[in-house]
Amino acid sequence: MNAQLLTARQLGLVSCHDCRLLIEAQQVHAHPHCPRCGAHLHLRKPNSLARTWALVWAALICLVPANLLPMTITTALGTKQADTIMSGVIYFMQSGSWEVATVIFVASIFVPCAKLLILIYLLLSVRFRSAWRPRDRTVLYRLTELVGRWSMVDIYVVTILVALVRLGAIAAIEAGPAAVYFAAVVVITMFAAESFDPRLIWDVVEEDV
Amino acid sequence: MNSHSTSRHRHPQHRLPERAEPADAAACASGHRTEPFLVACPNCDLLHRLAPQGDATLLCFRCGAVLYRDKPNSIERGLALTLTALVLFVLSNCFPFLAMKSGGLVQETILLTGIRELWNEGMQGLAFLVLLTCVLVPLAQMLGLLYILAPLYGNRPPARHAGRVFRLVQEVAPWGMMEVFLIGVLVALVKLGHMATIVPGVSVFSFAVLIFVMAAAYSSLDPPLLWDRLDLRR
Numbered sequence: 001m002n003a004q005l006l007t008a009r010q011l012g013l014v015s016c017h018d019c020r021l022l023i024e025a026q027q028v029h030a031h032p033h034c035p036r037c038g039a040h041l042h043l044r045k046p047n048s049l050a051r052t053w054a055l056v057w058a059a060l061i062c063l064v065p066a067n068l069l070p071m072t073i074t075t076a077l078g079t080k081q082a083d084t085i086m087s088g089v090i091y092f093m094q095s096g097s098w099e100v101a102t103v104i105f106v107a108s109i110f111v112p113c114a115k116l117l118i119l120i121y122l123l124l125s126v127r128f129r130s131a132w133r134p135r136d137r138t139v140l141y142r143l144t145e146l147v148g149r150w151s152m153v154d155i156y157v158v159t160i161l162v163a164l165v166r167l168g169a170i171a172a173i174e175a176g177p178a179a180v181y182f183a184a185v186v187v188i189t190m191f192a193a194e195s196f197d198p199r200l201i202w203d204v205v206e207e208d209v
Numbered sequence: 210m211n212s213h214s215t216s217r218h219r220h221p222q223h224r225l226p227e228r229a230e231p232a233d234a235a236a237c238a239s240g241h242r243t244e245p246f247l248v249a250c251p252n253c254d255l256l257h258r259l260a261p262q263g264d265a266t267l268l269c270f271r272c273g274a275v276l277y278r279d280k281p282n283s284i285e286r287g288l289a290l291t292l293t294a295l296v297l298f299v300l301s302n303c304f305p306f307l308a309m310k311s312g313g314l315v316q317e318t319i320l321l322t323g324i325r326e327l328w329n330e331g332m333q334g335l336a337f338l339v340l341l342t343c344v345l346v347p348l349a350q351m352l353g354l355l356y357i358l359a360p361l362y363g364n365r366p367p368a369r370h371a372g373r374v375f376r377l378v379q380e381v382a383p384w385g386m387m388e389v390f391l392i393g394v395l396v397a398l399v400k401l402g403h404m405a406t407i408v409p410g411v412s413v414f415s416f417a418v419l420i421f422v423m424a425a426a427y428s429s430l431d432p433p434l435l436w437d438r439l440d441l442r443r
Contacts, residue, residue, distance in 0.1 A: 100399045
């Protein structure tokens, strides 16, 4: 590694998470708040790996009922029909609107799974002090931060359906129990991505050189 | 370094920041925008001495994170767009959102109807999450930005606790999901299109415009400049 490449940590500086002011580490020990914006200061996000692992496990557990239980329960002229996330995707594919099937599949199944897999990979790569392509791993992290919110689409679809289809005995749509678990997956993975500190990827690379 | 040349090749409009030197450590406290300032990459902690010039976007030398983007007239633009967004927000919440016609029956809804129905079904947590992400967080962002930007427009001193308000606005930003909600509306329209006629209300259109105005307002902000003006130490 080039001697000119210096990190804030190597120079004894702490970067404020909120306003990016650089503060000397000794000052931070005495007073752990940013003098410019008042945010709590830390060299790295506290307990980043343990917190992220805990949240990843919680999300994995919620992912099971989210996919197995019904997302919506449709009542039409006395007959009840329960739809899971996947049966909704299949319904759209069969009725010919494959664009919508793709949107739901990507947002509700692919993105949450991919996001969890990426986080697990990043956690393991830091744990085993991988030095392999840190730049690409940082890009993967930025990706998980960016796409997580789009998984909420299915929750909003349910909200709108529940609002619109309220015709009593003729037709009504209710939210199923999976909606709660699925919302939990989205929220928990957003917190998990936030609690992971990508600077750890670079720390282990620098320490091992 | 390899990544250096490839990223310059791929983004000719991006000028890469200078590398930091050890001697800069002493000068770190003065984070002024018009003169070169030191900043650590939020993704990999590498120090850079940034010298903003023209309309260049400055990327991290090592991991490619965006470190600085030029934002001309950020306070005027931000304020104008925030005010527009507030007007659209009021429209979106007052007028009919969607109506469903099916065999002589008409079911009209506003933006909040779905949230109320989820609440009545016993899914209070879910109802609150939708309310938070589609109504409360965007509203808090707009009011917060108004509170911060209004005094700065016309060079008055910043409002009390404006720094804390801006921190809050930045922290809640990922939880504002109006654009995701709009995709949800489109999916629901296709789903119900087979069995009923859906009539979009005024609110749907103002909501769609609101998303773009809100995104423009947020991206017109210049955080380094704002932090300079909102400094708690003054």
